[in-house]
Amino acid sequence: MSVPPPAPKIAPWTTYGRLWPWLKPYAPRLMLVLLASLIATGLTLAQPLISKLMIDEALIKRDWDMLLKIAALMVGATVGGFAVNALVSYRYVAISAAMLFDMRVALLRHLQTLSPRFYGSFRLGDLMSRLNSDVSDVQRVVGDTLLSVVSNVLFFVGSVAMMLWLDWKLFLVGTVLVPAAVASFLHFQRRMTDLSRQMRESGADIGSLLVDTIVGMRTVNTLGAEAHEAERFRAANGGFIATMLRMQTVSFMTGALPGTIVTASSAAVMIYGGKQIIDGTMTIGALVAFITYHGRLLGPVQALMGLTAGLATARVALARIFELFDTAPEVVEASAPKALPAVKREIRLENVSMDHGREPVLRNVDIVIPASMMTAILGPSGAGKSTLADLLVRFHDPVAGSITIDGTDLRAVSLADLRARVLLVDQSPFLFNATIAQNIAFARPDATPSEIEAAASAAGLDTLTARLPDGLATRTGERGLSLSAGERHRIAIARALLRKPDVLILDEPTAALDEATEMVVARGLRRALPRATLIVITHKPALAEMADHVIRLDHGQATIAPQVSVHG
Incomplete structure (x- = not known):
């Protein structure tokens, strides 16, 4: 069971600045969207002024013609504002979706650079939560909240300017309590972020x-552990519900207390403004316009406070995403990688040592694997056989020593070239929930049906496909679990054979096969790849007897010492 990672620290607001590399390509289009949003805000801000004109210049003066003109002006401003806002929203969502797609791809590409050790230590559920829930939260913020923040800030600034122009004293009365509302919100918002x-x-x-x-x-x-697992789930869910209820309480207070303060502020505006009308120092139209601006001023304040909660939640999600981005890959490609030509001579390990943060797995290993031959690697469990295979495809780099192919250090070679020339079939191969043919041709859309069939036959799949009604079109199920372990391994071997690598490494390729099928697979490998270098990691002496060379890895109590012997 994997160890949970430490809880990430609350990231500062500057975390949003790290979105700039994905934002930069879309900056010119976003500036146009911002300009259109400014126009939409201006049209919306004009509406209370039009209302003032309607009351003071048309209704009170009983001017029918002026009423019709002002009404037409009101309709034009409303329709224009609606149209521009719709355009702004559409374009912004399209741009933000493209930007977030770029970010998702960048995250996926980064995860592809991390070693198997990362996936062995990181909780799968937590990783899926970051890839799914956290990225979705960021997408919602970037696609909706950030645009709302911009439009509300613009409207807030415009409303403040109009209120000061109408009556600066009334503005002070209407805003004196706003800082208290903001302070109370910020207090509860900090609790919301933590929760x-x-x-x-x-x-x-x-x-x-x-x-x-x-x-x-x-x-x-x-193990009959159903009740135990249900109890573990009940305990974990209980903690989640307790946190959710605390968050619900804080969320209610986040809106309720500032809202109460805002209501008191609105009441003060009505009392003071009403007194000015009675005293004859303000027109009814001006008070109506002011109250409209005041209501719309507090609306953006409340919206911004609410949006801040959304931004805070997304900030947590963003921090968790960037924690993945900040996980440095163990294997880094050279700045100017070399192309790897066809393997013709040998693979050489010189003074290679390797550990996984514990005791050494390989120590000062010196071996030579000749090209175009079959080499078997024998040894007890824990001797470092699978580690050796991982080193040959650079899932890891040795902590000391070097590995070369035809004299070229693997660390100087392009990873794409290396993994095209040198291919590993794991002892527990992964199959996708697709057909047998699709699994064999994975990432090879150009593969023809005849090529797929030939690879399947060379891997000894003829007997399997012959008894299946749909043959190669049979679905393998989730992780291939509708098939036996031996059948899954043969499909993985066929997938490798289709790619015709120069070097094929098979980790326990026949562990789940009977002796007859083992011989079929072994002979099929050599027929399919007559000039390839075959490296077979196995516990079976019978399979090793078919090899041209045998490399034996043994280990003592604390060290590992390889012994190399040659057959044939």
Whole structure:
């Protein structure tokens, strides 16, 4: 069971500045959207002034012609504002969606650079929460909240200017309590940010627990641990609900207390403005316009306070996303990588040592693997055989020593070239929930049906496909679990054979096969790749007997010492 990562610290607001690399390509179009938003705000701000004219110049003076003109002006401003706002919203959502797609792709590409060790230590449920929920939260903010912030700020500034122009004393009366409303909101917003982080982590805990339980369902059933797992889920869910209820209380207070203060401010405006009308120092139209601006002033204030909560929640999500971006890959491609030509001579390990943060797995290993031959690697569990395979495809780099192909250090070679020339079939291969043919041709859309069939036959799949009604069109199920372990391994071998690598590394390729099928697969490999370098990691001496060379890895209590022997 993986260890949960430490809870991320609350990120500063400057975290949003890290969105700039994805924002920069769209900056010119966003400036046009901002300009259009400014026009829309101006049309909206004009409406209370038009109302003032209607009351003071048309209704009180009983001027019918003026009433019709002002009404037409009101309709024009309303329709124009609606049209421009619709255009702004549409264009902004389109731009933000494109920007967030770029960010998702960048995150996916970054995750592809991380080593298997990262995925072995990071909780799968938490990782999926960051990729799904957190990125979705950021998308909602970028696609909606940020535009609302801009429009509300513009409207707030415009409303303040109009209120000062109408009556600066009344403006002071109407805004004297606003700082108290803002202060109360900010107090509860800080609590909301902390609780939002706690909810996110609690949700990730539940997700990880469910992933563990579902993936390990066979073990749960075997051990009769159903009640134990249900109790673990109840405890995790209880913590989530407790945090959610605290967040609900704080959320209510975040809106209720500032809202009460805002209502008191509105009452003060009506009393003071009404007194001015009675005294004859203000017209009814001016008070109506002022109250309209005041209501619209407090609206953006409340909206901005509410949006701040959304921005705070997204800030937590953004921090969790950037924590993934900040995870440095263990294997880094050279700044000017070399192309890797066809492998013709040998693979050489010189003084190679490797550990995984614990005791050494390989120590001062010196071996030579000749090209175009079959080499078997034998040794007990824990001797470093699979680690050696990972080093050959640069899932990891050795902590000491070097690995070369035809004299070229792997660290100087393009990763794409290396993994096209040198291909690893894991001892627990992964199959996608697709057909057998689609799994064999994964990431090879140019593969023809005949090529797929040939690869399947070379991997010993003829017997399997012959007894399946749909043959190669049969779906493998989630992670290929509708098939046996041996069948999954043969499909993975066929997937490798289709790519015709120069070097094919097979980690326990026949562990789940009977002896007859093992021989079929072994002979099929050599027929399919007659000039390739085959490296077979195996516990089976019978398979090793087919090899041209045998490399034996043994380990003592604290160290690992390789022994190399040659057959044939």
